[in-house]
Amino acid sequence: MDCIDMRTELQAYVDGELDHRRTTLLKRHLTGCKRCQAELERLRITVKALETWPIVAEPDQLTARVMAQITPLPLVNSVPSHIPPHFRLRWSDLLISLAGGGLAFIAILLWRHSTIKDLFRLYGTWISLQTHMLKLKALLHMRLLFRVDNAIWWLLIASMALIIALIPLIWPVGMWRRRDILR
Amino acid sequence: MNESDAALVLQAQQGDQAAFEQLVRRHQRYVFNVAYRVLNDYAEAEDVAQAAFIRAWRGITGFRSQARFTTWLYRITYNLCLNRLPRLKRELLNIEPLEDVLDDSTLPPSIAFEMQEQLAFLHTELDRMPEKYRLVLTLRYLQHLSYDEIAAALNLPMGTVKTHIHRARQLLMDRMREWEGEAAQSPLQEKTQTPPSKRGAAKPFLTAETQGA
Numbered sequence: 001m002d003c004i005d006m007r008t009e010l011q012a013y014v015d016g017e018l019d020h021r022r023t024t025l026l027k028r029h030l031t032g033c034k035r036c037q038a039e040l041e042r043l044r045i046t047v048k049a050l051e052t053w054p055i056v057a058e059p060d061q062l063t064a065r066v067m068a069q070i071t072p073l074p075l076v077n078s079v080p081s082h083i084p085p086h087f088r089l090r091w092s093d094l095l096i097s098l099a100g101g102g103l104a105f106i107a108i109l110l111w112r113h114s115t116i117k118d119l120f121r122l123y124g125t126w127i128s129l130q131t132h133m134l135k136l137k138a139l140l141h142m143r144l145l146f147r148v149d150n151a152i153w154w155l156l157i158a159s160m161a162l163i164i165a166l167i168p169l170i171w172p173v174g175m176w177r178r179r180d181i182l183r
Numbered sequence: 184m185n186e187s188d189a190a191l192v193l194q195a196q197q198g199d200q201a202a203f204e205q206l207v208r209r210h211q212r213y214v215f216n217v218a219y220r221v222l223n224d225y226a227e228a229e230d231v232a233q234a235a236f237i238r239a240w241r242g243i244t245g246f247r248s249q250a251r252f253t254t255w256l257y258r259i260t261y262n263l264c265l266n267r268l269p270r271l272k273r274e275l276l277n278i279e280p281l282e283d284v285l286d287d288s289t290l291p292p293s294i295a296f297e298m299q300e301q302l303a304f305l306h307t308e309l310d311r312m313p314e315k316y317r318l319v320l321t322l323r324y325l326q327h328l329s330y331d332e333i334a335a336a337l338n339l340p341m342g343t344v345k346t347h348i349h350r351a352r353q354l355l356m357d358r359m360r361e362w363e364g365e366a367a368q369s370p371l372q373e374k375t376q377t378p379p380s381k382r383g384a385a386k387p388f389l390t391a392e393t394q395g396a
Contacts, residue, residue, distance in 0.1 A: 049355070
């Protein structure tokens with residue numbers, strides 16, 4: 001290692017990030033190099049200067065001025081809980097369901113050319129995704145921070161039901177094609 | 184009772200203004216210093232610090248308790264500093280190549296310096312560094328944030344944060360070498376440079392005794 005390489009090593013050494021091997025190499029280099037010894041000393045003084053960098057006193061009335069300007073927070077979840085959230089379809093819901101349907105269509109195409117293991121793996125991933133999304137919804141409702149539009153969840157669950165319904169139709173076709181390829 | 188930030192944040196999220204006031208008192212000095220060290224202007228820093236806490240109050244119900252409150256608060260402060268220094272964001276993403284200096288200046292200085300002289304010189308030089316370096320150094324050495332936390336606060340890769348801190352320290356070392364060289368050539372000259380004049384009223388620095396907790 002030469003002195004140019006030492007520059008990065010010195011920085012990591014002062015931060016305590018060097019492993020044992022690199023520390024040994026560095027110390028061996030430092031033993032015979034006055035230049036790098038001087039650089040290490042400068043770096044230590046620099047770190048000392050940073051640690052003792054004077055702090056400026058804040059304005060006296062800063063807290064008072066802040067508190068004078070804050071207003072009470074709006075009530076979270078102002079809708080009474082006994083009123084169920086209403087169903088409202090938005091363009092974003094349609095786009096999400098189209099995207100989900102498109103992914104499902106691609107998945108179906110892939111299934112026709114995949115092995116059974118791939119099919120189960122893909123299906124398992126889909127189930128896992130749905131489970132995590134349902135968990136997230138449950139967490140959000142528990143936190144009562146904001147309402148999640150039920151439309152999105154119903155559409156995603158509907159797309160999952162669609163895929164489950166299509167499996168019996170696709171599976172025999174997939175098996176037939178696999179037998180055909182193997183011949 | 185000395186409650187943790189997390190406990191005070193939970194109370195503030197329920198609308199408890201007294202709890203939020205405690206948070207303000209606890210962190211105002213550090214928030215103000217982040218703004219001051221970036222903007223180098225007392226009045227601007229005061230505005231930014233005030234706006235940061237007001238914005239924190241308004242957004243406190245959306246704050247996720249898994250993250251540290253200080254990281255979130257410094258992020259707000261940084262974003263407010265960006266309003267006044269739009270180029271700061273671009274500069275933080277830019278990493279200059281390190282100039283490999285290997286001349287006689289890197290050798291040990293020919294005369295001995297007092298530690299206090301060296302520290303005083305470096306403190307002066309810190310005020311003259313580019314804003315991006317002052318920002319990351321303040322978060323690292325004043326607020327004692329980890330590289331991860333600084334990266335989260337500034338929305339930067341951790342590697343970039345680390346590189347900036349290394350570059351900043353190297354810049355200070357380069358300036359120290361130049362100063363040693365100048366002092367060695369003319370030891371009777373004034374070694375420490377006077378601080379640059381700052382816009383706005385300046386307050387005294389705090390000593391170790393007056394800094395408190």
